[in-house]
Amino acid sequence: METGLCQGSVLSVTLFLIAIDTITQFLPNGVFCLIYADDVILVAEGIDYAQVEAKLQNALDAITEWETQTGFKISAEKCATVIFKATRARKISECKLQKNGVLIPRNSTHKCLGVKFDQSLTFQKHVEEIRAACKQRLQFLRCVANRSWGGDSKTITKLYKATILEKILYAAPIIASVQDSTLRKLDTLHNTGLRAISGAFQTSPIESLHVAVGIPNLRTLLQQRTAMFAAKMKACEDSSNDEPSLNERSSEQSNVSDEELTTDSNGSSGELWGTPKPKHETELTEPARIRGNNILEELGLKLPLLNIFTVPKSAPWKRTRIAVDKSLLQPVRQGYCSAVIQQLFHRLKLTRYRIHRFVFTDGSRKDNKSEFSVITDDVVIRRRIDDMSSIYAAESEAAMEALSWVANQDGAGAYLICTDSLSVVTGLETLKITSRWRDDIGMLYNHCKNTQKDVTFCWVPSHIGIAGNERADREAKAALEGIIDTETALDYKEMRRNITKRTVWKWQEQWQSTTNNKLCEVKNAVTPYIATGKTRRENVVLTRLRIGHTSLTHKFLLERDEPPKCRVCNERLTVKHIIAFCPGLEDERRSTGLPTSMREALADDDASINIVIEFFKKTGYFESI
Numbered sequence: 001m002e003t004g005l006c007q008g009s010v011l012s013v014t015l016f017l018i019a020i021d022t023i024t025q026f027l028p029n030g031v032f033c034l035i036y037a038d039d040v041i042l043v044a045e046g047i048d049y050a051q052v053e054a055k056l057q058n059a060l061d062a063i064t065e066w067e068t069q070t071g072f073k074i075s076a077e078k079c080a081t082v083i084f085k086a087t088r089a090r091k092i093s094e095c096k097l098q099k100n101g102v103l104i105p106r107n108s109t110h111k112c113l114g115v116k117f118d119q120s121l122t123f124q125k126h127v128e129e130i131r132a133a134c135k136q137r138l139q140f141l142r143c144v145a146n147r148s149w150g151g152d153s154k155t156i157t158k159l160y161k162a163t164i165l166e167k168i169l170y171a172a173p174i175i176a177s178v179q180d181s182t183l184r185k186l187d188t189l190h191n192t193g194l195r196a197i198s199g200a201f202q203t204s205p206i207e208s209l210h211v212a213v214g215i216p217n218l219r220t221l222l223q224q225r226t227a228m229f230a231a232k233m234k235a236c237e238d239s240s241n242d243e244p245s246l247n248e249r250s251s252e253q254s255n256v257s258d259e260e261l262t263t264d265s266n267g268s269s270g271e272l273w274g275t276p277k278p279k280h281e282t283e284l285t286e287p288a289r290i291r292g293n294n295i296l297e298e299l300g301l302k303l304p305l306l307n308i309f310t311v312p313k314s315a316p317w318k319r320t321r322i323a324v325d326k327s328l329l330q331p332v333r334q335g336y337c338s339a340v341i342q343q344l345f346h347r348l349k350l351t352r353y354r355i356h357r358f359v360f361t362d363g364s365r366k367d368n369k370s371e372f373s374v375i376t377d378d379v380v381i382r383r384r385i386d387d388m389s390s391i392y393a394a395e396s397e398a399a400m401e402a403l404s405w406v407a408n409q410d411g412a413g414a415y416l417i418c419t420d421s422l423s424v425v426t427g428l429e430t431l432k433i434t435s436r437w438r439d440d441i442g443m444l445y446n447h448c449k450n451t452q453k454d455v456t457f458c459w460v461p462s463h464i465g466i467a468g469n470e471r472a473d474r475e476a477k478a479a480l481e482g483i484i485d486t487e488t489a490l491d492y493k494e495m496r497r498n499i500t501k502r503t504v505w506k507w508q509e510q511w512q513s514t515t516n517n518k519l520c521e522v523k524n525a526v527t528p529y530i531a532t533g534k535t536r537r538e539n540v541v542l543t544r545l546r547i548g549h550t551s552l553t554h555k556f557l558l559e560r561d562e563p564p565k566c567r568v569c570n571e572r573l574t575v576k577h578i579i580a581f582c583p584g585l586e587d588e589r590r591s592t593g594l595p596t597s598m599r600e601a602l603a604d605d606d607a608s609i610n611i612v613i614e615f616f617k618k619t620g621y622f623e624s625i
Contacts, residue, residue, distance in 0.1 A: 230292025
């Protein structure tokens with residue numbers, strides 16, 4: 001086509017990106033180019049505004065030359081300039097950047113990929129936009145979470161995470177850098193959403209609100225996402241060692257000496273752009289990756305060699321369906337004994353796989369250590385991998401190592417790779433590739449096919465006396481004391497899982513050190529409750545009883561009145577007093593079988609929930625909670 005690309009074609013987007021990517025070849029040194037679809041951003045930095053402006057003007061002139069050669073046209077009327085500077089830097093009077101003779105206007109903010117950047121990078125306007133958008137969504141959430149007839153807590157929690165929380169956490173590494181005073185505007189939204197989910201009373205402590213729902217505070221969530229961002233950057237670099245990193249590209253493009261940065265074109269020192277006045281020194285925010293690495297250190301995590309799966313290496317039309325045998329699965333599910341399973345496996349060896357060479361694999365995780373083994377009659381391969389690897393990762397590495405060993409054998413042959421991981425075998429059945437293990441195993445399998453090697457993966461149950469499987473299990477455990485293989489990369493998803501786990505551990509430690517908290521007396525873990533009441537109203541009552549703040553016992557704080565007294569014994573009315581101490585409610589406790597221990601009475605099981613709900617209905621307090 002000579003005039004453009006066909007709209008709606010599957011190749012249009014790819015061809016357009018290839019065509020516009022040549023713009024980077026025309027830019028001068030010291031100017032960075034960020035491209036997303038048809039949006040182009042030019043970035044230059046320095047401490048002398050006149051010098052930075054000259055760089056950008058040269059880049060605009062270069063883009064005009066690029067337009068002449070390629071036929072693209074970038075509208076000057078849609079262009080804008082934003083000057084990012086320190087908070088108290090001296091003001092710059094005007095901007096003289098031009099494109100095709102048209103003066104480019106100067107704006108105070110710029111929105112890039114949904115994030116609004118202001119001149120001082122405080123992101124206050126971005127936070128205000130998030131707050132305005134989430135307020136409307138909170139109204140919808142409140143309707144769904146009505147305290148009398150609303151949906152169940154699990155459904156409302158999923159709805160909140162999908163519509164509000166993800167909106168708040170978008171671009172988390174950036175939002176995590178804002179000041180606490182700015183973040184408090186979003187904290188209010190977050191706490192309001194959690195209160196709508198749980199139905200907690202207005203005076204409930206914030207810490208109890210988070211633990212009752214099982215979602216930590218925003219600062220913790222933002223730090224978790226920032227740590228994941230740092231790990232992802234490391235994984236992308238490790239996965240493409242042949243490409244220069246962002247820092248290397250920056251150093252290549254910014255071949256500017258310190259003398260050039262401190263003097264203008266006339267040799268004078270010029271006005272220091274972005275430098276605050278001496279009396280108002282501003283502390284610069286660290287880059288997100290550095291902050292993420294610091295958070296990882298606080299969590300006790302070190303970044304090993306990482307691998308991230310993005311695009312499959314093998315083309316869809318070149319993939320071969322991997323032979324898988326799960327014939328022993330049905331007898332196991334039917335409850336056959338170990339002796340029968342052994343006989344069935346022995347029959348497979350004598351009939352279907354009588355000419356095959358058997359290879360057994362096993363992955364193991366013990367004492368926070370991960371390892372795997374691959375064995376045949378005369379070969380033993382055992383290896384310890386990164387301690388943050390899951391059992392699935394160990395089993396997948398074992399299957400890939402076994403197939404790699406088969407691929408390196410001379411000549412044709414038939415091989416049966418036996419593994420006790422049903423997840424790995426099931427993942428090999430499909431042609432859809434969702435992990436690097438499935439991708440690498442698929443490529444190795446194609447290689448084996450091309451070299452006349454017949455390979456089948458067979459699932460065998462573990463610990464039933466199959467000799468090869470038991471031996472592989474012993475060899476895998478023997479690798480526990482070995483040295484970690486640093487050449488085996490940890491999958492990025494495994495790193496994400498460990499970051500989430502350590503974040504929860506840290507939150508758990510903070511919760512266990514909390515004092516003077518009523519919910520802490522009945523709930524040790526920060527994970528959400530599993531058992532729920534029969535209706536939304538019962539769930540709301542149950543949550544308020546566990547937190548210890550109800551309309552009956554704490555409404556006086558809102559009305560600025562005196563604390564309520566028990567109608568029977570004239571003692572201070574609290575949830576603990578009603579459940580355990582009030583002598584006037586002894587008959588109701590005895591008839592319902594309510595324990596006097598708060599932890600037992602408000603336990604996370606259906607029987608305890610039914611008892612405490614029945615007790616409060618008999619006492620007449622249920623509708624007042």
